[in-house]
Amino acid sequence: MSDAAEPSRAVEAVWRIESARLIAGLARMTGDVGLAEDLAQDALVAALEKWPESGVPDNPGAWLMATAKNRAIDLARRGRRFEDRREQLAREAGMRMAMDAAEHEATAAGLGDDLLGLVFTCCHPLLSTEARVALTLRLLGGLGTEEIARAFLVSESTVAQRIVRAKRTLKEAHAPFETPQGAELDERLPSVLEVIYLIFNEGYAATAGESWMRLDLCEEALRLGRVLAGLTPKQPEVHGLVALMEIQASRARARIGPDGEPVLLLDQDRARWDPLLVRRGLAALERAEKLGRGAFGPYTVQAAIAACHARARSAEETEWVRIAALYDALAQLTPSPVVELNRAVAVGMAFGPEAGLELADALAAGGELDGYHLLHSVRADLLAKLGRSEEARSEFERAAAMTENARERELLLGRAVALGSAEDG
């Protein structure tokens, strides 16, 4: 079919597209994601052997599934002689497969259920966040261990271990492979959303001067979010998360300066924001708001804040009063000092630096953000606006001493120097 010089890359491409559905279907039949992945991998190996000669079959997904099932049945047969635990499982699986109604996998609804089951299994509450992230990228994203390791700047063996342990934990706990329904779904959805947003942020926070893999990670998180939105279309927060990621991703190009330095939101060249992603983000936000009927979750509120910036044609046209109100709502949904700090910035922009400083000072007094450089840079900025240059300068210097990012330190020290020279000159 393809005359590509590297047929294995064509197989890899099919794997990227098909692996999640394949593993999901096998996991439903076997009740064990670990075994399901092994069977799927076996099918992949078979494809790597056969397809370069025979070409990619017309329905590669069905081919892989049939091959994996044969492999399971094969294992089950051998299991009569080798009473190994894994093979026992495989035998049971093979029997279940034989009984498995063929029409289930033929229906799109069945496939969707399987996939959703896999999503919830990868993000099972029994697993640590790190394990959830690794398992999600591996089983839902079709990423290899080395790709995940590169993305998270950890060793390949660390990732491999996390995945092995996660699978074992699920197996030992007899965690059923199923899609939670009703109230349980509502309860477990946040942990899925958290994992997807974590993956996104891992890519987004590190884009400055980093390799392409990090932006790929943002794209993969976005893709997973969109898939989830397709699987649970009535959940407002899923659309809220997608909206938030699309709008944040729209700024990826603008948030890094020519020398790799970070560019703050209000200083960004808005012409470099990606209008396609902005549009998609605003559309997703609209869906979230419609479904939420006034009761918005934290992702939807954050998306609404991001949308305020996206809609403003210039930094001066930003609707700060609305943003301050949204941060107020967010502080009530997910109270945290970092949210409070953002609220202080928004209030400062909306109602004047004095009002903002009042909030920032209260935060500083609370002591929860001790050692957090942004608290000091926010205070410094507000103080500078109030003409309290001396205090502002020392706050900028404190912030500079706290940050671990060299680029940011330069920026903060630059502002401190600018204040000093204004007074001296």
Place this chain on the structure above:
Amino acid sequence: MRFMMLMYPGIDTSAEEWEPSAEDVGAMSRYNEELNKAGVLLSLDGLRAPVDGARVRFSGGTPAVTDGPFAEAKEVVGGYWLIQASSKEEAVEWATRCPANEGDFIEVRRVFEMEDFPEDVQEAAQLSERPPEQT
């Protein structure tokens, strides 16, 4: 990475034939839905017949306008999909799944990222871009 899949229908460029059948539209909708469910579809459009369009040719200093249909043209774009994919092979694999008709072809092209350009080109691009219109 982003890829554009440009569809070149293998049909005569006359208007009557251009309208797809209900059956074709149904198959194409299912395909689009598949792209959407996989989270890779960013945007798509189908184009009206060349008879409704025009070509503006630049040669000899003055732009020359020719109204469609373009008698001399053998290949005209009928529509496009903009997708996200992790490799060219993945984009090509998606293209092969299109329920296209005999004689159609799809050209798969990777979209330029700003980072692909040298610095001076990037600077020039900044001057020409304007903030997106939002409502």
